[in-house]
Amino acid sequence: MKQPAIYIITNESNTVIYVGVTSNLLQRVFLHKQKLTKGFSKRFNLDKLVHFELYDDMDSAIYREKRLKRWQRSWKERLIKKVNPEWKDLYQELL
Template identity: 60%
Template sequence: MKQPAVYILTNQSNKVLYVGVTSNLSQRVYQHKNHLIEGFTKKYNVDKLVYFEIHQEMVSAIAREKQLKNWRREWKDDLISGINSNWQDLWNDII
């Protein structure tokens, strides 16, 4: 089922953040967790889902992704901590 979503991944030490957008959140996070996607997330072992937002339209999800990518790290940290104070992996919440 297609459901636009914006998500933030980090590595195990929470040092690196990755902001992405997808139409299938569980499939996309699975791909990150199994290192099936070449590039930044594979190189830096970024596979822990710490934040996500569901959107009704892909246009709004893409706009939000662009907004978050332009945010300072501190703002992203505050956003994540606001809903996931311990920065736990939310993978089990979406499968």
């Protein structure tokens, strides 16, 4: 699945939210699930994909990611609940 995307992952209890950008969403989420990405997501056990958006080009995806990172948490929660009200892990849908 090589396509620019932004994604939001969280932990099992939805207490921490991480916004990222990638050119291969399936691979990136797999790395998070296997705890192969060092840093913030591994430290806070973030491996549940709750939102993603696909883009035609990486510049647009990066622009969106930077904007989302500046959003208040409540705004991010509304974005997630709009499409995924139960905060289900969307990874299986990608497979």
